Amino acid sequence: MTTAPEAVLSPWTDGLVPMVHCRQCHGLYRDVHHPCPVCQHQMGPDVFPEGYGRVDVPRYTLEGAAPYTIFVLLDLIRNEFERPLTATKGMSGRVSQRLVIVILFWTAFEVLMERFFEAAFADDPESKELRRTPNIGQRLDRVYRDRWGKTFWDDLAEIGYPEVSRHLQTVQHRRNAFIHGDAEAIDDALVVLTVASLLDVQLAWIALFNKRCTGRQNKIPVWAFRPKP
Numbered sequence: 001m002t003t004a005p006e007a008v009l010s011p012w013t014d015g016l017v018p019m020v021h022c023r024q025c026h027g028l029y030r031d032v033h034h035p036c037p038v039c040q041h042q043m044g045p046d047v048f049p050e051g052y053g054r055v056d057v058p059r060y061t062l063e064g065a066a067p068y069t070i071f072v073l074l075d076l077i078r079n080e081f082e083r084p085l086t087a088t089k090g091m092s093g094r095v096s097q098r099l100v101i102v103i104l105f106w107t108a109f110e111v112l113m114e115r116f117f118e119a120a121f122a123d124d125p126e127s128k129e130l131r132r133t134p135n136i137g138q139r140l141d142r143v144y145r146d147r148w149g150k151t152f153w154d155d156l157a158e159i160g161y162p163e164v165s166r167h168l169q170t171v172q173h174r175r176n177a178f179i180h181g182d183a184e185a186i187d188d189a190l191v192v193l194t195v196a197s198l199l200d201v202q203l204a205w206i207a208l209f210n211k212r213c214t215g216r217q218n219k220i221p222v223w224a225f226r227p228k229p
């Protein structure tokens, strides 16, 4: 007897893309037919007036788990990863031809973490601690530790994602080296690892968001476009 092969999950279709947003507690989850795993709220389908003898299957109109920018960045990463390489191997063959994947990835991570902190501090929107620390590195370390007693990196490892935590720290370090002049800091191995980790990064972020950013009085929608004043 053979067992069915396990479905291979994809970073393009199984991370943030299929998630919905619970209007009750702000939790993010995948299957709308089950109660929200954070607050147990069961969402209902949209109500349509009956008419013309049509029987529709129940429909749900729900906000997603991320702003549109994230989906655009995921598409850009995918395009770059799946395109054929050109004959010349990068700039003089010394840097990764696809290093832009790592730049795009870090941009997406910063967008997600900006939403994370806004949602987590939603009941204290004037928080001096947050407002005077726009730098992501300091937020992930000091601001995070002041609020939850440990760094973002340790929190991520403790909920079951130590590899994601290590990978994100490597990307942060190499990306900083890149923008400060070391173009070779982002090599092909890091590009490949970044794509290979892309689904786990999304799932880890969702798990930590559900742990740290739900159940606030004020809910700052993670999906909404909010121009800065």
Ligand SMILES: [Zn+2]
Pocket: 022, 023, 024, 025, 026, 027, 036, 037, 038, 039, 040, 041
């Ligand atoms: Zn909920």
